[in-house]
Amino acid sequence: MREFDLLKIVEEFFGDENVEVPAGMHDAAYVRIGDKLMVLSCDTVSEKSDFPPFMLPEEMGHMAVAVTLSDLAACGAKPLYFLSSISLKRADKELFSQLLRGIKRIASTYGVKVVGGDIDFSEFLTISGFAVGEAERVVTRKGAKPGDNVYITNPPGRAEVCLEMLRRGAKREELPYAITLYTPEPRIEEGMRIARFCSAMTDISDSLAISSHLIARSSGVRIVLDNIPLEHLEGYTENPLEVALYGGGDFELLFTAEKSDYGIRIGRVEHGEGVFLEMGSEFEEVEFRGYSHF
Amino acid sequence: MREFDLLKIVEEFFGDENVEVPAGMHDAAYVRIGDKLMVLSCDTVSEKSDFPPFMLPEEMGHMAVAVTLSDLAACGAKPLYFLSSISLKRADKELFSQLLRGIKRIASTYGVKVVGGDIDFSEFLTISGFAVGEAERVVTRKGAKPGDNVYITNPPGRAEVCLEMLRRGAKREELPYAITLYTPEPRIEEGMRIARFCSAMTDISDSLAISSHLIARSSGVRIVLDNIPLEHLEGYTENPLEVALYGGGDFELLFTAEKSDYGIRIGRVEHGEGVFLEMGSEFEEVEFRGYSHF
Numbered sequence: 001m002r003e004f005d006l007l008k009i010v011e012e013f014f015g016d017e018n019v020e021v022p023a024g025m026h027d028a029a030y031v032r033i034g035d036k037l038m039v040l041s042c043d044t045v046s047e048k049s050d051f052p053p054f055m056l057p058e059e060m061g062h063m064a065v066a067v068t069l070s071d072l073a074a075c076g077a078k079p080l081y082f083l084s085s086i087s088l089k090r091a092d093k094e095l096f097s098q099l100l101r102g103i104k105r106i107a108s109t110y111g112v113k114v115v116g117g118d119i120d121f122s123e124f125l126t127i128s129g130f131a132v133g134e135a136e137r138v139v140t141r142k143g144a145k146p147g148d149n150v151y152i153t154n155p156p157g158r159a160e161v162c163l164e165m166l167r168r169g170a171k172r173e174e175l176p177y178a179i180t181l182y183t184p185e186p187r188i189e190e191g192m193r194i195a196r197f198c199s200a201m202t203d204i205s206d207s208l209a210i211s212s213h214l215i216a217r218s219s220g221v222r223i224v225l226d227n228i229p230l231e232h233l234e235g236y237t238e239n240p241l242e243v244a245l246y247g248g249g250d251f252e253l254l255f256t257a258e259k260s261d262y263g264i265r266i267g268r269v270e271h272g273e274g275v276f277l278e279m280g281s282e283f284e285e286v287e288f289r290g291y292s293h294f
Numbered sequence: 295m296r297e298f299d300l301l302k303i304v305e306e307f308f309g310d311e312n313v314e315v316p317a318g319m320h321d322a323a324y325v326r327i328g329d330k331l332m333v334l335s336c337d338t339v340s341e342k343s344d345f346p347p348f349m350l351p352e353e354m355g356h357m358a359v360a361v362t363l364s365d366l367a368a369c370g371a372k373p374l375y376f377l378s379s380i381s382l383k384r385a386d387k388e389l390f391s392q393l394l395r396g397i398k399r400i401a402s403t404y405g406v407k408v409v410g411g412d413i414d415f416s417e418f419l420t421i422s423g424f425a426v427g428e429a430e431r432v433v434t435r436k437g438a439k440p441g442d443n444v445y446i447t448n449p450p451g452r453a454e455v456c457l458e459m460l461r462r463g464a465k466r467e468e469l470p471y472a473i474t475l476y477t478p479e480p481r482i483e484e485g486m487r488i489a490r491f492c493s494a495m496t497d498i499s500d501s502l503a504i505s506s507h508l509i510a511r512s513s514g515v516r517i518v519l520d521n522i523p524l525e526h527l528e529g530y531t532e533n534p535l536e537v538a539l540y541g542g543g544d545f546e547l548l549f550t551a552e553k554s555d556y557g558i559r560i561g562r563v564e565h566g567e568g569v570f571l572e573m574g575s576e577f578e579e580v581e582f583r584g585y586s587h588f
Binding site for chain 2: 003005006007009010013014017018019022028029031033034035036038040041042043044046048049080081083084085087088091093096097100101103104113114115116117118119120121122123124126128130132134
């Protein structure tokens with residue numbers, strides 16, 4: 001995960017900007033505009049590293065918005081505006097219209113206004129999304145306390161198990177969670193509700209393992225995952241645990257709270273550091289790895 | 295300029311979003327956040343189409359910020375926050391640090407806080423910038439009136455004449471306007487002052503010709519360019535007029551006003567449509583062309 005080494009450099013350069021939550025500290029930045037607490041986020045998807053086989057152009061547009069809004073969801077923010085820089089291989093009007101149709105549909109779903117953009121040309125299709133949202137309070141990866149429980153909005157590994165099946169030659173119509181893979185939904189409503197009571201939150205787009213580590217590190221605690229749901233992956237992969245822990249591409253929210261009526265309880269927060277998997281009386285260290293852009 | 299055909303599609307999809315100034319209508323979008331009038335903009339630069347030969351990594355970072363802030367300058371907005379999605383070829387820490395150093399320096403110059411970003415990987419270096427600024431009032435390309443004059447903040451064609459010289463084999467140290475080419479400055483202060491009295495404004499990053507056409511079209515007027523400065527290009531190119539009119543890469547502001555103490559008067563606004571060049575008693579139609587990403 002060399003990306004995270006580079007993020008350390010970002011923090012060295014910009015970690016002390018005088019804003020509520022600066023670069024590199026969370027899924028998105030918090031700033032004050034007038035009397036509003038606003039959240040700013042950007043994210044890039046490209047056909048090189050993010051679009052699975054058989055993905056339709058409308059779904060690419062959808063995904064560009066979904067990944068960017070997911071960062072806002074992890075802040076419990078209500079998304080307001082979306083902009084994008086789209087790099088096309090050529091000025092293909094039909095393709096471009098389909099991308100915009102996908103962007104428009106998901107933006108409408110979440111009440112987001114698409115207010116601007118930039119068009120560029122590149123050797124492969126890339127969409128950089130930028131979203132502005134409004135939050136009620138600052139929620140970050142920092143704040144998990146010993147005694148808290150760890151929750152996730154839905155069982156993890158659904159996108160990854162589909163990718164694995166595609167790599168083995170499966171067709172799109174054979175995938176059990178094609179919707180999660182091709183048209184992931186950011187957990188906007190859930191994020192806004194969870195933000196009211198959680199102690200820490202992040203999305204699991206890179207992997208459950210990485211997100212657990214990020215919460216553990218930022219909060220200075222130890223996370224023990226003792227109840228990762230795997231039933232939904234059985235029959236689709238030889239190693240459900242690997243897929244659930246280290247697979248990327250799901251846009252669920254991982255959060256900590258004393259108690260939650262939302263989501264599935266998958267672990268607990270303790271004094272200490274690191275992330276561990278509890279299996280019976282055995283503890284296994286969870287690695288810091290997951291979906292990588294490399 | 296196939297890019298502009300695609301922008302029409304953007305307008306079809308998103309031109310009716312209920313905001314002050316939506317997508318495709320100006321250099322940036324205006325939205326209200328609380329009681330503030332905010333400006334949102336995004337722009338992408340890449341080594342494929344935007345970085346001239348001999349450009350240093352710090353200058354690439356600088357340019358990414360400059361082009362994005364230039365859109366805000368064209369709104370007369372004060373820039374507040376900047377985010378970027380950076381696509382690298384590999385996790386080169388030294389290169390990455392230099393990019394960030396360039397971003398940091400120009401951001402500091404204009405009092406902009408760098409609050410976030412995203413790191414991705416691609417076959418060539420690309421930086422998508424997003425900026426948030428605050429404006430006092432809405433200034434767009436629409437509003438030029440017959441009787442107004444046309445002004446530009448500095449003589450045009452300086453970046454293009456350097457590019458032309460580089461194509462002919464010149465070395466960087468031989469360029470007359472290397473600073474304009476390698477470290478362009480967005481006209482932030484100027485834009486804020488001009489916004490108080492101008493009737494229309496835009497930057498000339500694509501070319502003076504294109505920006506003149508955009509103002510003429512949006513405002514429903516005819517623009518006659520009767521006084522384009524060319525002296526600064528003489529001796530460096532065989533066709534100073536071509537370079538001044540159709541060259542891209544300068545980040546000056548083009549604006550219309552009854553009268554201005556800022557900038558250089560280069561033309562006038564009349565009833566009618568189109569953009570014309572007045573040379574003695576001759577009128578020549580100015581084409582809609584300039585720097586293109588193709």
